[in-house]
Amino acid sequence: MRSLLSIRTRGVRRAGAALVLGALLLAPATPAAVAAPAAAPLPADRHQPEGDPDVLRDAAPRGLFVGTAVDMAALANDPVYRERVGAEFSSVTAENVMKWETLQPERGRYDFAAADELVEFARANGQRVRGHTLVWHNQNPAWLAEGDFSRQELRAILREHIHTVVGRYRGQIWQWDVANEIFDDEGNLRQNIWLETIGPDYIxxxxxxxxxxxxxxxxxxxxxxxxxxxxxxDAYYELARQLRREGVPVHGVGVQGHLGVQYGFAPDTTANLQRFAALGLRTAVTEADVRIPMPADTVELQAQAQGYSSLLTACLRTPRCDSFTVWGFTDRYSWVPDWFEGEGAANLLDEDYNPKPAYREVLETLALASGRGRD
Incomplete structure (x- = not known):
């Protein structure tokens, strides 16, 4: 049986000698300065046969939540954006406001204002919330990224942060991206502060x-x-299988789905999702967008529609793939142009909220699937 330590690593400093298998005692979290929002039951699937077939959340089959990452500045300042988030989607993901640099900008000082606002918005609109993210190598505050911590100290910092954040939203957040982007493209555990200081058992x-x-x-x-x-x-498959064997409470695998039309689309996405499902895991498409070399033409927009459809169709064909989330829905607020020079137009709607072929393709695919039940 392979242990987590047999998964390839490079340059691990002060790594633990083995995966910690014993249950850990719950330590009290540092209380937040602002009271947490009151817990309420998670919204049920709102799909209604008499719902509006021309919006994504109502076109979707029962059991599939259609979500978007939410830009909180746009939510506050753009009425059209706010209306479309509430109308089109049955789940929302915190694009940035649940990341370490926002939630704990200084050690021991938490700022939940924006995250609370998103949770309250979701409650008001009958939406579920995906929490993003608890452990990542990026968007960490300077005190954490530049700190010089012992293994024991950093482990205590991580535990306290997770207990505080997850505990605050207990019963209100449906799914958490716990470990985000922990492998490189070759299947090696990514070098980050957690791996280098704590060792692979941080996962x-x-x-x-x-x-x-x-x-x-x-x-x-x-x-x-x-x-x-x-x-x-493959590395995620082996990790998930090993964690499950060892009784670690990992429940699902999210494939982000950041695609580009110039690279084509994986032909085996369905097979990939289904092999995770065979382990007893849930799956989800968590951050879908399909970028285009600019300026976009008609052919590329049709190819973009195929990219979105390939992800959605794979999810629909996989048992317990229960959410399909786009990483923003309008090009007006897309992250893509700032990160991929010369590329853009990655979302379902253009900058003026007009639907693209991709939106119509997703809507039609959802409508075609809605006649059959989903677990």
Whole structure:
């Protein structure tokens, strides 16, 4: 049996000698300055046969939640954006406001204002919330990224953060991306502060601590470039299988779905999702967008529609693939132009909220699938 330590690593400093298998005692979290929003039951699937077939959330088959990442500045300042988020989607993901640099900008000082606002918006609109993210190598505050911590100290910092954040939203967040982007494209554990200081057992620790803080939340691994079967998705498959064997509460795997029309689309996405499902895991498409070299033409917009459809269809064909989330829905607020020079137009709607072929393709695919039940 392979242990987590047999998964390839490079340059691990002060790594633990083995995966910690024993259950860890729950430590009290540092209380937040602002009271947490009151917990309420998670919204049920709102799909209604008499709902509006021309919006995504009502066109979707029962059991599939259609979501978007939410830009909180746009939500506050753009009435059209706010209306479309509420009308079109049955789940929302915190694009940035649940990341470390926002939630804990200084050690021990938490700022939940924006995250609370998103949770309240979702409650008002009958939406579920995906929490993103508890452990990542990026968007960490300077005090954490530049700190010089012992293994014991950093492990305590991570546990306290997870207990505080997940505990605050206990019963209110449906799924958490617990461990985000922890492998490189070759299938090696990514070098980050957690691996280098704590060792690979930080992954199992994070899942256990999140489960202690909210036993009802579904806990996910999440990454890009794992849509198809490749070295990276193989690494996640082996990790998930090993964690499950060892009783670690990992419940799902999220494939992000950041695609580009110039690269084509993985032909084996369905097979990949289904092999995770065969392990007893949930799956989800968590961050879908399909970028285009600019300026976009008609052919590329049709190819973009095929990219979205390939992800959605794979999810629909996979048992317990229960959410399909786009990473923003309008080009007006897309992250893509700032990160991929010369590329853009990655979302379902253009900058003026007009639907593209991709929106119509997703809507039609959902409508065609809605006649059959989903677990």
């Amino acid at each position: 199992a620790d994070a899942f256990r601590w999140a489960h202690q803080a909210d036993p009802r939340a579904q806990l996910f691994l999440n990454d890009y470039n794992i849509e198809g079967v490749n070295a990276k998705s």
